[in-house]
Amino acid sequence: MKWITRKNANVDRIACPWLIRGFVDPEAEFLFVPYEEVASRAEVEGAIPFDVPGVELGHSDGRCSFEAIVRKYRLTDPALQLLATIVHGADVTADRGIVPEAAGLYAVAHGFALLYGDHDEEKLRLESPVYDALYAWCQRQAEKTAEEQGRSEQVSGAR
Numbered sequence: 001m002k003w004i005t006r007k008n009a010n011v012d013r014i015a016c017p018w019l020i021r022g023f024v025d026p027e028a029e030f031l032f033v034p035y036e037e038v039a040s041r042a043e044v045e046g047a048i049p050f051d052v053p054g055v056e057l058g059h060s061d062g063r064c065s066f067e068a069i070v071r072k073y074r075l076t077d078p079a080l081q082l083l084a085t086i087v088h089g090a091d092v093t094a095d096r097g098i099v100p101e102a103a104g105l106y107a108v109a110h111g112f113a114l115l116y117g118d119h120d121e122e123k124l125r126l127e128s129p130v131y132d133a134l135y136a137w138c139q140r141q142a143e144k145t146a147e148e149q150g151r152s153e154q155v156s157g158a159r
Contacts, residue, residue: 001025002047007032008118011091011109012065013051017124018131019066020050023080024073032120064091078142083135105134 003020005013009032020028033041035052042049050057051065057072058065066087070080089095089102090109096102108130116123 001027002029002031002045004031004033004038004042004045004047004049005051006035006038007120008113009120009123010113011087011106013120014109014112014124014127015066015087015091015131016050016057016069018128019069019075019080022135023075023077024069030121030124032118059092064088066091078145079135079138082138082141083131086134086138101134 003017003025005016013032017028017030031041031045031047038049038052041047048057049055050069052058057068060068063071064087067084069075070084085099086101086105089098090105096106109127112123112127116126
């Protein structure tokens with residue numbers, strides 16, 4: 001399937017393709033086009049638009065596009081839920097402090113944007129391992145949380 005968004009990708013427009021390829025559509029092809037061409041090119045190409053105002057997989061109801069994709073495709077993995085919070089904070093300026101990792105992701109993503117400008121395919125290729133690593137970290141955090149909840153339930157059940 002083809003997916004389409006605005007060119008000069010940054011946080012959400014790099015995180016979303018990583019998410020889509022890893023959890024929704026492994027064969028996904030991404031098109032990065034000027035904002036004013038997204039709707040017409042989506043129609044011509046039969047592509048799914050994302051991270052564009054007014055589309056289903058865009059910012060809505062306080063969610064960023066990454067969160068919209070997680071929700072639409074019912075991705076319930078606790079590690080993805082944590083990663084969605086981090087991406088949200090990195091992408092939504094008003095929520096940068098939602099978790100400490102959001103500021104770090106913001107800095108890394110904007111550093112890639114400074115280095116590679118609107119070479120979006122290159123940014124996606126180079127940043128994907130960053131998201132792989134961050135997801136691995138989120139998996140470990142989710143495991144720790146589950147272990148702590150298990151211990152807490154054992155303690156309260158023993159009373």
